[in-house]
Amino acid sequence: MTSKSKLSLEPYKGTRDFYPRDQFIQNYIFSVWKKVVEKYGYLEYGASILEESELYRAKSGDEIVKEQTYTFTDRGGREVTIRPEMTPTVARMVAQKRRHLNFPLRWYSIPNLFRYERPQRGRLREHWQLNVDMFGVEGVEADAEVISTAYDIMKAFGAKDEHFEIRVNNRRLMNYILAEHLSLTEEQSHKASKLVDKMHKMEAVPFSKAMQEILAEKSEMFLKVLRVKDVGSLDPSILNSAGGQELKLIMEKLKAMGIKNALYDPAVVRGFDYYTGMVFEVYDLNPKNNRSLFGGGRYDDLVGIFGVEKITGTGWAMGDVTIRDFLETYNLLPEYYPPVGLYICHLNNHLEDANQLASDLRSQGLNVAVDLTDRKVSAQVKTADKENIPYVLVVGEEEVKTGKYKVKSLKNSTEHTLDKNEIIAQVK
Amino acid sequence: MTSKSKLSLEPYKGTRDFYPRDQFIQNYIFSVWKKVVEKYGYLEYGASILEESELYRAKSGDEIVKEQTYTFTDRGGREVTIRPEMTPTVARMVAQKRRHLNFPLRWYSIPNLFRYERPQRGRLREHWQLNVDMFGVEGVEADAEVISTAYDIMKAFGAKDEHFEIRVNNRRLMNYILAEHLSLTEEQSHKASKLVDKMHKMEAVPFSKAMQEILAEKSEMFLKVLRVKDVGSLDPSILNSAGGQELKLIMEKLKAMGIKNALYDPAVVRGFDYYTGMVFEVYDLNPKNNRSLFGGGRYDDLVGIFGVEKITGTGWAMGDVTIRDFLETYNLLPEYYPPVGLYICHLNNHLEDANQLASDLRSQGLNVAVDLTDRKVSAQVKTADKENIPYVLVVGEEEVKTGKYKVKSLKNSTEHTLDKNEIIAQVK
Numbered sequence: 113m114t115s116k117s118k119l120s121l122e123p124y125k126g127t128r129d130f131y132p133r134d135q136f137i138q139n140y141i142f143s144v145w146k147k148v149v150e151k152y153g154y155l156e157y158g159a160s161i162l163e164e165s166e167l168y169r170a171k172s173g174d175e176i177v178k179e180q181t182y183t184f185t186d187r188g189g190r191e192v193t194i195r196p197e198m199t200p201t202v203a204r205m206v207a208q209k210r211r212h213l214n215f216p217l218r219w220y221s222i223p224n225l226f227r228y229e230r231p232q233r234g235r236l237r238e239h240w241q242l243n244v245d246m247f248g249v250e251g252v253e254a255d256a257e258v259i260s261t262a263y264d265i266m267k268a269f270g271a272k273d274e275h276f277e278i279r280v281n282n283r284r285l286m287n288y289i290l291a292e293h294l295s296l297t298e299e300q301s302h303k304a305s306k307l308v309d310k311m312h313k314m315e316a317v318p319f320s321k322a323m324q325e326i327l328a329e330k331s332e333m334f335l336k337v338l339r340v341k342d343v344g345s346l347d348p349s350i351l352n353s354a355g356g357q358e359l360k361l362i363m364e365k366l367k368a369m370g371i372k373n374a375l376y377d378p379a380v381v382r383g384f385d386y387y388t389g390m391v392f393e394v395y396d397l398n399p400k401n402n403r404s405l406f407g408g409g410r411y412d413d414l415v416g417i418f419g420v421e422k423i424t425g426t427g428w429a430m431g432d433v434t435i436r437d438f439l440e441t442y443n444l445l446p447e448y449y450p451p452v453g454l455y456i457c458h459l460n461n462h463l464e465d466a467n468q469l470a471s472d473l474r475s476q477g478l479n480v481a482v483d484l485t486d487r488k489v490s491a492q493v494k495t496a497d498k499e500n501i502p503y504v505l506v507v508g509e510e511e512v513k514t515g516k517y518k519v520k521s522l523k524n525s526t527e528h529t530l531d532k533n534e535i536i537a538q539v540k
Numbered sequence: 541m542t543s544k545s546k547l548s549l550e551p552y553k554g555t556r557d558f559y560p561r562d563q564f565i566q567n568y569i570f571s572v573w574k575k576v577v578e579k580y581g582y583l584e585y586g587a588s589i590l591e592e593s594e595l596y597r598a599k600s601g602d603e604i605v606k607e608q609t610y611t612f613t614d615r616g617g618r619e620v621t622i623r624p625e626m627t628p629t630v631a632r633m634v635a636q637k638r639r640h641l642n643f644p645l646r647w648y649s650i651p652n653l654f655r656y657e658r659p660q661r662g663r664l665r666e667h668w669q670l671n672v673d674m675f676g677v678e679g680v681e682a683d684a685e686v687i688s689t690a691y692d693i694m695k696a697f698g699a700k701d702e703h704f705e706i707r708v709n710n711r712r713l714m715n716y717i718l719a720e721h722l723s724l725t726e727e728q729s730h731k732a733s734k735l736v737d738k739m740h741k742m743e744a745v746p747f748s749k750a751m752q753e754i755l756a757e758k759s760e761m762f763l764k765v766l767r768v769k770d771v772g773s774l775d776p777s778i779l780n781s782a783g784g785q786e787l788k789l790i791m792e793k794l795k796a797m798g799i800k801n802a803l804y805d806p807a808v809v810r811g812f813d814y815y816t817g818m819v820f821e822v823y824d825l826n827p828k829n830n831r832s833l834f835g836g837g838r839y840d841d842l843v844g845i846f847g848v849e850k851i852t853g854t855g856w857a858m859g860d861v862t863i864r865d866f867l868e869t870y871n872l873l874p875e876y877y878p879p880v881g882l883y884i885c886h887l888n889n890h891l892e893d894a895n896q897l898a899s900d901l902r903s904q905g906l907n908v909a910v911d912l913t914d915r916k917v918s919a920q921v922k923t924a925d926k927e928n929i930p931y932v933l934v935v936g937e938e939e940v941k942t943g944k945y946k947v948k949s950l951k952n953s954t955e956h957t958l959d960k961n962e963i964i965a966q967v968k
Binding site: 479 | 546547548549550551552553555556557558559560562563564566567578579580581582583584585586587588589590591592594595598610612614615616618620622632633635636637642643644646647652654656666674676677679681682685796797845846847878879880883891892895899902906907908909910911912913914923926927929
């Protein structure tokens with residue numbers, strides 16, 4: 113230990129320190145997440161932040177693991193990755209205990225995740241993410257429910273319908289359009305999908321031009337499909353395909369659930385190739401920051417990568433960085449308050465009395481902090497004020513003798529002389 | 541994605557999967573931790589699990605970082621470590637914002653930590669740990685308070701005074717004994733301390749012998765000190781040293797606080813060399829598993845390693861693996877219950893009615909899950925039963941018509957016919 117060292121005071125690049133006021137916001141976000149999904153009966157699970165790299169290679173390929181994750185070799189020669197997402201882990205866990213679990217499962221988790229990328233607004237190297245998944249229900253009712261949990265969370269945060277929009281599509285439908293309706297080759301389908309993924313970020317003319325380069329004479333037919341905004345207006349052959357019917361049914365269910373800001377968007381494809389049915393994305397409608405906040409979809413074949421029987425799944429995930437940005441933009445973050453309701457200060461030689469009073473009040477359910485310093489009373493009170501603690505009192509000779517304390521509200525500067533029981537009633 | 545792959549279903553070596561029933565226990569432990577420390581006004585903070593390796597090297601040396609932690613080089617050439625403990629991080633955070641923080645600070649965190657070691661009972665590679673710290677109070681009142689939070693947590697878990705013991709010592713006192721009372725060289729002091737650390741794990745005779753090898757003619761004098769069990773019986777010169785007086789005062793304060801199972805133990809030294817005053821360890825008194833559960837102490841010079849002015853600190857930490865073992869041994873873990881109070885099953889074609897009812901009940905504050913499968917009602921009810929959900933009801937034609945539902949308690953098999961409002965009252 114040397115005081116000469118120039119140790120960095122900063123957190124590691126792309127990560128955050130959570131001082132109590134930041135942790136308060138974080139806890140608020142987590143508590144809203146938990147409250148809403150538990151309303152639907154989702155159960156929390158968890159797992160280690162370290163997984164063997166093989167798990168991600170199987171899903172995403174070697175290149176992505178090497179370039180976009182924190183991957184290293186442990187001293188036992190195992191390749192290990194700090195998880196970049198939770199889905200492979202939950203699929204592994206479901207596969208492992210599939211014989212002992214009671215399907216259908218409603219599961220959620222709030223994992224800490226790392227990606228190796230250049231830090232930028234809304235995309236740090238580290239974040240936390242709510243993951244909501246249902247396993248073992250094939251019907252679109254499950255898809256509608258998971259979308260509904262996402263909607264309810266946005267509402268629980270105080271977002272209004274006009275702040276965001278739920279854009280829904282279906283991968284089965286998309287596959288039908290590409291392979292059957294347009295009879296594209298696999299290569300064309302792949303390139304066209306990638307382009308569609310960028311549709312909302314491009315101007316109409318360059319988009320059409322790029323599409324024509326991929327699809328030539330078929331591009332106009334595809335662009336026509338992509339212009340459809342209402343499921344009912346889809347070409348009957350498309351609408352009657354299995355994917356078309358699924359999409360129609362989900363849109364009806366969402367409407368019946370009272371979700372008014374859900375709409376069909378043929379441009380929602382989502383990058384991951386494991387989606388097999390419904391896909392959705394929630395968009396921020398702020399014109400200055402119109403972007404996808406989060407999303408999810410159905411992935412019926414994912415658990416199968418472990419070589420076990422098929423277990424269907426559908427779900428979504430929402431990151432803390434993105435949602436915090438959103439809540440800040442719309443001024444929806446709660447005001448800070450500490451967990452403690454009363455700060456007890458003391459005159460000389462009355463610290464023990466202060467501690468005794470605090471102990472009594474705590475045993476009655478109050479959260480109470482005692483100033484343990486020998487500073488002047490005014491400095492002690494100032495600490496309480498700066499820390500947003502709502503009430504303060506000072507213990508001195510008079511108070512010990514009478515058992516009555518002047519309890520001051522630091523918010524409105526009122527003062528009441530109260531005994532122990534009255535303090536409990538007041539501060540609670 | 542190939543179903544032929546033989547992906548492992550196991551978590552990474554030395555880590556745990558938390559299926560919902562394990563996560564329930566984990567959440568229970570965390571909630572007790574939070575509840576008690578917040579009673580004393582401690583504020584939660586957090587930080588990233590990754591830190592630059594330099595942070596640990598400064599405190600523990602290169603060898604320990606290389607051999608006992610997960611350390612690797614990122615693509616930017618930075619050496620990064622998955623944190624093995626939280627203290628260096630909190631010291632860094634306090635040093636960083638020292639000009640803006642309102643001292644004294646009461647802070648806590650529940651970080652996820654990794655050590656690179658052979659997994660064994662009570663010592664996995666990964667664990668979670670409650671960290672409780674106070675910064676900026678030099679007096680022993682702060683030491684007494686942090687010990688008191690540890691005691692209260694044990695009691696909140698349901699532990700009795702006879703299950704555990706708080707063993708207290710003081711590093712300043714120990715230094716006085718070694719350097720002044722015995723006038724040892726630094727090398728002798730170091731060796732003797734290391735041996736004392738093992739005292740409770742050794743038989744008396746080999747311990748005395750080993751001590752004699754280190755201290756020769758001075759060993760008897762030291763062994764005499766180590767046999768003292770009561771602070772008052774210490775040699776007056778030792779008792780009157782600064783460390784002796786601190787120890788005496790803390791023992792008195794703990795007694796005044798009603799903590800009966802705290803005692804002086806000269807063998808408590810704790811490995812970390814950053815402790816400067818009070819040190820303590822909580823021992824499991826189970827004769828079959830007598831061992832240190834957790835501990836802490838005062839570290840007044842730690843924040844100084846960042847080259848800033850002195851900021852005193854005192855605190856302790858408790859791991860989830862150890863405390864879970866302890867609670868299991870004494871049968872103190874709570875019985876599992878899910879967050880959901882009611883499971884709604886449905887007859888053919890009444891899924892939408894079931895969803896509507898669930899939505900109504902949720903809006904009234906109930907946590908309700910709906911079975912979305914098309915299985916027979918008996919299979920639906922069985923799922924609720926296996927998942928320990930307390931109440932179940934079935935929606936069919938009759939129920940939709942009358943608005944009355946047969947609500948069955950799965951615990952005692954009683955059944956009541958209730959309308960919506962009565963359901964809310966019953967299930968809440």
